[in-house]
Amino acid sequence: MISIIIVNYRGWSALKKCLLSLDQIEDQIGFEVIVVDNYSNDGEFLNFKNEFPSFQFILNEGNFGFANGCNLGAKVSIGNYLLFLNPDTIIKNDTLQSLKEIYQSHPEIALLSCVQQDENGRTERQERLFPSFFRFFGVFRSFDRILNRRKYRERFKDTDSDLIFPDWISGSVVFTDSSWFDKVSGWNEDFWLYLEDVDFCKRISEQGGKMAISRKTSILHMHGGTSRINLKTKALTKTEVIISKHVYISLHFNPLEAFLLHFLMITGFLIERIFLSIVGILFFFKPKLRVNIFILKNLLVYYANALRHLTWISPRSVNFRK
Structure with missing residues (x-):
């Protein structure tokens, strides 16, 4: 079974579209949906719980961050596979099946994602490397890309392969299994928001796991839906x-x-x-x-x-x- 874990904080409008897309998927492979609300405290929690009775809703005690919400959802999950999904995403009918099949056929992969497109059809950048001393700041990253243009091109060249292997993948779509999740003790709750995905991948990498992005399937990701309120x-x-x-x-x-x-x-x-x-x-x-x-x-x-x-x-x- 796949446990889909979504962490929400006052992003109800985007979350509703996400849940509707999940509600329309034929449950042929078996999945559960766990929504962890980081104490939005705006009166919408019970409304959504009643509107989507087949999904599990958990009310966190406070807004302790994305990593904390993910770990809370994973703790109550029953699936041997975990899919961490942002609430401002819309999933396709074939996404779950595709991710599961690819993950099972590539045992070297620890964390798997897919192509992410925004509402204008633009594809999110996939050529991600871990931060280093000389790549930590934006201006130095630009110089690094210029100086190591051939290295980047060789590693992330556009081939017929369905997979690319960056150092890290975005936390908006992360497919893994419970054994890898437990091996690194889940998400690091030192992070409240941002870079917890880079840290997660870094610790997985240190344990010998690989990160991959599948080109066979994609999701719609509407960025910034809950982080720019005022x-x-x-x-x-x-x-x-x-x-x-x-x-x-x-x-x-x-x-x-x-x-x-x-x-x-x-x-x-x-x-x-x-x-x-x-x-x-x-x-x-x-x-x-x-x-x-x-x-x-x-x-x-x-x-x-x-x-x-x-x-x-x-x-x-x-x-x-x-």
């Missing part, structure tokens, strides 16, 4: 991207590299956000600029907490309280 929410999510980078650095880089990367991030982001905040004050009537004031405030609070508690973990993470 200015403060937008600032929060952008801040958490930065926080998750600090967490990833602390887990996967040696002490010298970690020190240098933390230093570069702190100085670089604070200088950038101070400048953009001044611009935001001057052009207060432009929300896109004003959001930087909230990001700067969030970063200052985060760095003060990091110094006080001697941890890079987000205060929103459940592990911050341990």
